Amino acid sequence: MKSGGSLSIWFFIGLSLAVNGAVIVGRGVYELVSPPAQEVVLYNLHANLWWGAVLLFLGLFFCLRFSPARERARMGGNS
Amino acid sequence: MNPALLLLNTPTLVHLSPVDLVIIVFYFALVLAIGLYLKEQANTGEDFFMAGREMTAWVAGLAFLSANLGSLELMGWAGNSYKYGILAAHWYWIGAIPAMLFLALVMMPFYHICKTHSVPGYLKLRFGPGAQALSSVSFAFMTVLMSGINMYAMAVVMRVVLGWDINVSIWISSVTVMIYVALGGLRSAIFNEVLQFFLIWAGALLIPILGLVEAGGWDGLKAKILQNLTDQHVANPGAYTHAWSTLGSFTDNPMGINWVGIVFGLGAVISMGYWTTDFLVVQRVLSAKDLRSAKLAPIIGAAFKMLVPFIVILPGLLGLALLRDPHTGNLLRLVPADLAWSKAGQAQGLHGFDEVLPLMLARYCGPGLLGLGITALIAGFMSGMAGNVSAFTTVWTYDIYGALINKNASDDSKVRMGRWCTVVGVGISIGTAYLVMNAHSIMDYVQELFSFFIAPLFGTVILGMLWKRATKAGGFWGLLAGTLSSVGMWAWVKVNPEAVKYVALSSQAQDQAQNMFRALWCWLICVIVTVVVSLMTKPKPDSELADLVYGLTPIPHEAKVSVFHRPVFWAIIVGAVFIILQIIFW
Numbered sequence: 234m235k236s237g238g239s240l241s242i243w244f245f246i247g248l249s250l251a252v253n254g255a256v257i258v259g260r261g262v263y264e265l266v267s268p269p270a271q272e273v274v275l276y277n278l279h280a281n282l283w284w285g286a287v288l289l290f291l292g293l294f295f296c297l298r299f300s301p302a303r304e305r306a307r308m309g310g311n312s
Numbered sequence: 313m314n315p316a317l318l319l320l321n322t323p324t325l326v327h328l329s330p331v332d333l334v335i336i337v338f339y340f341a342l343v344l345a346i347g348l349y350l351k352e353q354a355n356t357g358e359d360f361f362m363a364g365r366e367m368t369a370w371v372a373g374l375a376f377l378s379a380n381l382g383s384l385e386l387m388g389w390a391g392n393s394y395k396y397g398i399l400a401a402h403w404y405w406i407g408a409i410p411a412m413l414f415l416a417l418v419m420m421p422f423y424h425i426c427k428t429h430s431v432p433g434y435l436k437l438r439f440g441p442g443a444q445a446l447s448s449v450s451f452a453f454m455t456v457l458m459s460g461i462n463m464y465a466m467a468v469v470m471r472v473v474l475g476w477d478i479n480v481s482i483w484i485s486s487v488t489v490m491i492y493v494a495l496g497g498l499r500s501a502i503f504n505e506v507l508q509f510f511l512i513w514a515g516a517l518l519i520p521i522l523g524l525v526e527a528g529g530w531d532g533l534k535a536k537i538l539q540n541l542t543d544q545h546v547a548n549p550g551a552y553t554h555a556w557s558t559l560g561s562f563t564d565n566p567m568g569i570n571w572v573g574i575v576f577g578l579g580a581v582i583s584m585g586y587w588t589t590d591f592l593v594v595q596r597v598l599s600a601k602d603l604r605s606a607k608l609a610p611i612i613g614a615a616f617k618m619l620v621p622f623i624v625i626l627p628g629l630l631g632l633a634l635l636r637d638p639h640t641g642n643l644l645r646l647v648p649a650d651l652a653w654s655k656a657g658q659a660q661g662l663h664g665f666d667e668v669l670p671l672m673l674a675r676y677c678g679p680g681l682l683g684l685g686i687t688a689l690i691a692g693f694m695s696g697m698a699g700n701v702s703a704f705t706t707v708w709t710y711d712i713y714g715a716l717i718n719k720n721a722s723d724d725s726k727v728r729m730g731r732w733c734t735v736v737g738v739g740i741s742i743g744t745a746y747l748v749m750n751a752h753s754i755m756d757y758v759q760e761l762f763s764f765f766i767a768p769l770f771g772t773v774i775l776g777m778l779w780k781r782a783t784k785a786g787g788f789w790g791l792l793a794g795t796l797s798s799v800g801m802w803a804w805v806k807v808n809p810e811a812v813k814y815v816a817l818s819s820q821a822q823d824q825a826q827n828m829f830r831a832l833w834c835w836l837i838c839v840i841v842t843v844v845v846s847l848m849t850k851p852k853p854d855s856e857l858a859d860l861v862y863g864l865t866p867i868p869h870e871a872k873v874s875v876f877h878r879p880v881f882w883a884i885i886v887g888a889v890f891i892i893l894q895i896i897f898w
């Protein structure tokens with residue numbers, strides 16, 4: 234789905250997931266170095282690291298797959 | 313005492329760190345950026361109100377689902393699953409899937425081919441301006457009221473969970489929605505709803521995953537719930553983890569309902585009414601680019617709707633099994649909101665049913681993940697509000713302003729009216745939120761009022777689509793009789809609570825059962841009155857019903873499309889998975 238311009242809705246979604254994923258992974262790494270005073274339940278599973286990584290990779294996939302350059306090329310090919 | 317005032321002195325459930333705030337602020341910036349980006353593509357009526365009718369099946373389908381996935385829906389039904397057990401999942405399964413598939417395969421062709429802008433618009437084409445006016449005025453009025461009530465309830469939740477000021481929550485979230493909908497119209501609302509759909513899953517999915525790890529899987533969860541409820545001497549503890557086997561009698565399950573109410577009241581009437589005629593959700597699929605996309609969109613929505621219990625119902629059940637007082641280590645027993653928010657409840661540190669999702673979020677999610685979870689709740693609220701506002705704007709502009717006030721309005725003036733209407737709609741919603749803050753009981757009444765219109769509207773629309781003999785007078789009087797009978801039954805039970813044994817067929821029936829049976833009766837009354845009046849009045853000639861009624865509407869064949877691209881194939885797959893889920897959780 235495109236907007237009429239060169240930015241697809243999927244690009245926005247990728248951007249959102251990638252930024253959130255990067256922030257959460259960053260926090261996870263920080264907690265490895267400096268564990269929090271109050272741990273959440275199942276802290277030992279380090280959910281912020283692997284869940285953040287999943288979001289980051291998914292977001293990057295969407296950003297690359299639906300990047301403005303690729304969308305412009307696709308729209309040019311269709312016209 | 314006013315709960316908003318009482319909550320000013322209560323401790324909050326969670327505390328956000330700077331990293332959480334970064335995630336929340338980024339979300340607000342992104343949705344506003346999307347609205348600004350799409351402003352240039354909302355210049356005509358078709359662009360602003362129907363998103364140019366160029367959405368793909370995936371985008372329309374996810375927006376169709378997301379418009380319904382408000383944060384109150386998420387927290388309210390998580391609370392209901394804590395209260396009623398897995399019976400709450402019926403609102404996501406039989407209370408949604410058959411209706412969504414019915415919309416896709418049976419009703420979408422008529423909505424799509426007649427090119428209507430709205431459900432009241434279809435009623436005008438089929439039954440004339442009387443039915444359109446009745447339907448559009450009631451829808452517009454109730455939509456903005458509901459939007460305000462949701463806004464207030466969301467602000468209260470933000471106060472309880474985060475300690476945020478109620479005024480700040482109301483103004484920031486509603487003004488953000490107003491800006492991006494006024495700028496980009498339905499396209500902007502849909503884009504943001506799809507984004508919000510992903511954020512809701514990203515923020516909420518971790519709770520059931522970690523919860524099942526902690527509980528020892530589904531079997532461990534069931535065993536813990538059984539043990540906990542038995543220890544607390546709760547009646548029928550096994551009923552909390554079985555969806556159907558306890559529905560033989562009103563007294564065998566915590567919801568006080570039987571299978572007739574669930575199957576016929578919820579599955580055949582209420583859900584059909586909501587998912588096929590409530591313009592809030594139907595508008596999303598009307599924006600699809602072609603008929604095949606319009607039919608596939610509700611099927612895609614249904615596939616994901618079946619999975620929503622994983623992030624809504626399961627956290628409620630996990631709360632039943634795992635939540636403990638952090639100080640004493642004893643089982644934490646959640647209570648009704650009125651009790652939790654009373655002076656006594658606050659003094660004892662009680663929590664309401666609806667707080668189960670934030671409690672589980674705080675249990676597993678540290679900084680970062682917590683911000684994402686809170687963003688999911690905010691996103692849910694905003695997608696629901698954007699749905700209400702964009703639907704209100706369209707119905708007001710086309711079915712009230714364009715049909716009753718200025719019949720010669722140009723396309724440009726309609727777009728201008730749409731932008732202003734967005735501002736006014738949000739303004740009325742904010743006003744309603746403050747009204748509810750000062751008169752809390754209005755909330756319960758308006759939520760019940762909304763249900764009065766849905767069931768009879770489904771009766772009118774479905775007869776209009778499937779029975780060409782239905783007449784203009786039949787449609788109008790059937791809709792009016794169904795609506796009035798619903799209001800009448802509700803008032804009867806309010807005045808005389810013993811009347812529940814007539815309305816819901818049992819004096820043991822509880823609130824949910826009453827709603828189901830009331831919907832069933834008023835739908836039947838609507839259908840009977842429509843049929844009787846239609847048979848007594850002169851029908852329209854067939855030529856005037858082309859593209860509106862079954863048998864008179866040429867529906868394109870799909871013979872040239874591969875089986876994997878046919879909506880009916882995917883509807884069968886979704887239907888089969890739905891049946892398997894019912895058997896697994898029987």
